[in-house]
Amino acid sequence: MIRIITKLCSIIVDFFIRQKIFPEEEREIYQYGFELSVSSVINIVMVLAIGIISGNFLKSVIFYIVFCFTRLHTGGFHAPTYLLCKISFVSVFLAILAMDYLLSDIDEYFWFAFYIFSLIIVCRFAPVENHNKPLTDHEKKRSKIISIVEMAFWLAVMILMFSLGCPLYHTVSLTLFFVADLMLLGKFCERRIKT
Numbered sequence: 001m002i003r004i005i006t007k008l009c010s011i012i013v014d015f016f017i018r019q020k021i022f023p024e025e026e027r028e029i030y031q032y033g034f035e036l037s038v039s040s041v042i043n044i045v046m047v048l049a050i051g052i053i054s055g056n057f058l059k060s061v062i063f064y065i066v067f068c069f070t071r072l073h074t075g076g077f078h079a080p081t082y083l084l085c086k087i088s089f090v091s092v093f094l095a096i097l098a099m100d101y102l103l104s105d106i107d108e109y110f111w112f113a114f115y116i117f118s119l120i121i122v123c124r125f126a127p128v129e130n131h132n133k134p135l136t137d138h139e140k141k142r143s144k145i146i147s148i149v150e151m152a153f154w155l156a157v158m159i160l161m162f163s164l165g166c167p168l169y170h171t172v173s174l175t176l177f178f179v180a181d182l183m184l185l186g187k188f189c190e191r192r193i194k195t
Contacts, residue, residue, distance in 0.1 A: 005035055005038050005039070005042075005082075006031075006035060008038070009031055009034035009035045009038060010031060012034055013027060013030045013031050013034060016030065039082070040068075042086065043064070043068075043086070043089055044064060046086070046089070046090055047060045047063060047064050047089075047090070047093050048060050048061070048064075050090065050093060050094070050097075051063075054097060056097055058168060059096075059097065059100070059168065059171045060093065062168055062171045062172060062175070063093055063096060063171055063175050066154060066171070066172055066175040066176065066179075067092070067175050067178070067179060069150065070147070070150055070151075070154070070175075070176065070179050071179055071182070073126065073127060073143045073146040073147045073150065074122055074125075074126045074127055074128065074143070074147045074179055074183055075126065075127040075128035075129060075130065075143070075183065075186060076128045076179065076182035076183040076185065076186040077128075077182045077183075077185040077186040077189060078130050078186070092178050092182075095178065096171065096174045096175060096178060099174055100170045100171060100174060103170075104167075104170070108162065111158070111162075111169060111170055111173040112158070112173070114173040114174060114176070114177040115154070115155060115158060115172075115173050115176055115177075117177060117180060118151070118173075118176035118177050118179065118180040119151050119155075119176075121180035121183055121184060122147050122148065122151050122179075122180065122183070123148060123151075125183050125184070125187055126143060126144050126147035126148070126183065127139075127140055127143035127144060127147065128183045128186040128187055128190070129190065130186075151176070154172055154176060157169070157172060158172050158173060
């Protein structure tokens with residue numbers, strides 16, 4: 001799968017270079033950008049397809065938005081291969097759907113307990129660095145602040161949904177819970193690499 005995406009993106013970049021839209025010396029940058037874009041589209045399509053098939057379209061949209069925007073600044077576990085990354089991403093979404101279904105009868109305040117757990121992890125560990133992409137001290141400080149502001153925003157969204165009787169706050173809560181778990185897994189993997 002990765003070879004197909006790489007080849008497709010290479011063809012696109014070659015076309016733009018031949019048209020003198022992209023300079024040849026920046027080929028790798030544009031190649032990476034296109035591969036990242038195609039990967040994002042694949043993620044969106046997979047999650048939305050599962051959401052449509054399972055009758056959970058709105059949950060799939062909420063999951064994608066909360067997961068991607070929050071992970072952008074919190075960091076966390078990164079799969080070692082492209083295929084494992086896609087499998088992990090879809091597995092997290094399926095786990096959220098399953099947990100939402102199985103826990104639908106629990107007291108409303110437990111959903112906020114999931115949020116509190118996530119907030120504690122974000123405040124303590126964000127951002128979790130990827131050893132392949134180290135951050136400067138300034139980037140770390142900036143990412144931590146943005147992560148905490150995002151968590152405050154998601155709390156406001158959850159409270160609004162809860163007050164309107166919209167159970168989609170479950171999806172927000174569970175998504176943040178899994179983001180926090182992936183941060184802990186990322187920290188664990190980081191420690192194993194260092195030892």
